[in-house]
Amino acid sequence: MCKVLIVIYSMYGHIYKMAEAAAEGVGEVTECSAIIKRVPETLPGEVLEAMGAVEAQQKLADIPIATVNDLADADAIIFGTPTRFGNMCGQMRQYLDGTGQLWLKGALVGKVGSVFTSSATQHGGQESTILSFHITLLHQGMVVVGLPYSFAGQMGVTEITGCSPYGASTIAGGQGERMPSENELAGARYQAAHVARIALKLKG
Template sequence: MAEEARAQGAEVDLLQIPEILSDEIRGKMHAAPRAEVPEVSPQDLTKYDGFLFGMPTRYGRAPAAVSAFFDATGGLWATGALVGKFAGVFTSTASQHGGQESTALTTLPFFAHHGIVFVPIGFAAPELTDNSEVVGGSAYGAAGVAGGDGSRAISAKEISVAKFQARSFSNLLATFVAGKTA
């Protein structure tokens, strides 16, 4: 997604929300290894026009680490520092019906309280209405179906949906920034 957003002319920083679970617990969950990218702080969000938040699904909702991160944004909320910024969500689930939509929905209160504009993808990506095979994703954002043990690779169609989301989000932000500075 970052590569696709950059191809649209977006400036992209890859950051990760701080982890709150131990390596032992993450191993039992078959969680992917932590990326070798810097952690984001709540204050970092003020530097960006928009954010695409990627997160796994935990019991059909955003993981506790996401909640803990947004719990730490109270000072930003009090000053309205994130009002008018944009956000989208993408996720991965262990099963086809593992809560991809509900995970996105559980992020909306964070965005609404901050005045962040949620940017869904709708069903504009044709892969989302293809019933010939299992394809993750929904109107809320791109998603992958990983299997309970992480054994299923993200499919070509799921990658296509992710690229679609990155393109559409980047183009929306570029249009907004151009209008804002005109």
């Protein structure tokens, strides 16, 4: 069985929705399974409350916390992070900064790595977030996989939507009022299935 780990941080639930779609995509590939885990929260409760994120965080409380060793146990890892000023969020950065021992051992070399993201606005740094995230994956020796143009949903111009060849993405809106569209969810499914198929071939 090819194990695909989906590691996320989701403040308001947008990234989690994309992760659910990604897990569905992995499930479409025979002999592949997915599990969703989240990185630890680093913001104090009063800050989350001021940001209006407490209710959403409570809904995500049942998602297990990812450990660093979970990365080594997976055949492929798909990361989901919101965009923070054109970069990954601080919670994800802190989690990845704890993977030094994996780097020393070469534990992630040859594993498939992929990224999806969200931003408040249409041009809110989605591509720069994914591309800058890829730097960490490359330092770990991972095989970086994006969202190929064979996913036709990123070719249309009839709607406002996320997704690029670098990875699936969604637009959350200035107040987080917009949840992922069906096209964006389809992009996450497609990307994850693509990751799973590649990981299965490499494992074989």
